Amino acid sequence: MSLLLATPLARVRRVVRALTGDPTSPLAGRTVLVTGASSGVGEATARAVAARGATVLLVARRAAELDRVRDAVEAAGGTAYTFVVDLTDGPAVDALVRRVVAEFGPVDHLVNNAGRSIRRSLDLTYDRFHDFERTMAVNYFGPLRLTMGLLPAMRAQKFGHVVNVVTWGVQVKSPKFAAYIASKSALDVFGRIAGRETYRDNVTFTNLRLSLVRTDMVAPTEAYSRVPALTPEQAALKVVRALEERPITVDVLPARLAEIANVVAPRLTDLVFSLADRAFPDSVAARGTGDAERLRSRDGSLG
Structure with a gap:
């Protein structure tokens, strides 16, 4: 079947399944590897x-939490296996690839979900180059190494799909997110280019540009408590749809409009975001004052 028709036909099949009561998902019988699976969007996606x-x-990195998620999956009748890996440890990622391919064969679907978020202004970052290094290590180089390791087997079996969980920030380009959005933009662009090189092997990529999700990762930013956000379960449904339908990109209307505004009226959007930047100051955690350690998310990210 031509990949040009894959996504429309996937949507048609989803409608037919809904109308006929057929619960079968294209994921049935497939192997799906999910990073950052110990909590939040990763856990909800795994379930x-x-x-x-x-x-x-x-x-993920936390063995106890991975075991908890595995037990929950199995209690619900599913099948899950755990792998404790720090994605910033290159040799550990390589070992994970070898083990997974040896034990399970080619991975059918990869969800690059693990990430580190940081919201900090440039004013507070001039002497913190490690903010950029650490964020790139987790959000770009880690998933890049894992993807590159799994791709040969996917291409050899003539099937594979990679979902990169990124952010609507790659379109919006919000102030105070220079490190985070730059790292996610790198993964977004990589996925788009890689998908063109693997197209003839029926290996596809989806860049899932999520809006705000209510997880521990965003907890340190006080302002987020006052704005609408997806639940991890709602975000996971978007991941599932991306896995089943294999679109190139999934995004939201406000981000599309912001992207257009950035092109059509770049200086006007600069002014608007400059005013917004001033209206929403750095969080307590980003400033490193007060009870900052308490406000750190469980994966070490700062708001």
Whole structure:
């Protein structure tokens, strides 16, 4: 079947399944590897894909939390395996790839979900170059190394799909997110280019540009408590749809409009974002004052 028709036909099949009561998902019988699976969007995604009949490989740094997620998946009748890996450890990522391919064969779907978020102004970052290094290590080089390791087997079996969980910030380009959005933009662009090189092998990429999700990662930013946000379960449904339908990009209307405004009226948008930047100051955690350690998210990210 031509990949040009893959996404429209996937949507048609989803409608047909809904109308006929057929619960079968394209994920049934597939192997799905999810990074950052110990909490938040990763955990919710793991539960959702397992419920659709996939074997889910759970990857994260925290063994106890991974075990908890695996037990929950199995209690619901699913199948899951855990792998404790720090994605910033290159040799550990390489070892993970070798083990997974040896034990499970080619991975059918990869969800690059693990990430580090940081919201800090440039004023507070001039002497913190490590903010950029650490963010790139987690958000770009880690998933890049894992993807590159798994791609050969995907291409050899003539099937594979990679979902890069990025951010609507790659379109909006919000102040105070220079380190975070730059790292996610790198992954976004890589996925788009890689998808063109692997197209003839039926290996596709989706860049899932999520809006704000209510997780521990965003907790340190006080302002976020007052704005609408997705739940991890709502975000996971978007991941599942991306896995099933394999679109090139998933985004939201406000981000599309911001992207257009950035092109059509760049200086006007600069003014608007400059005013917004002043209206929403750095968080307590970003300033490093007060009870900053308490405000750190569980994966070490700062708001």
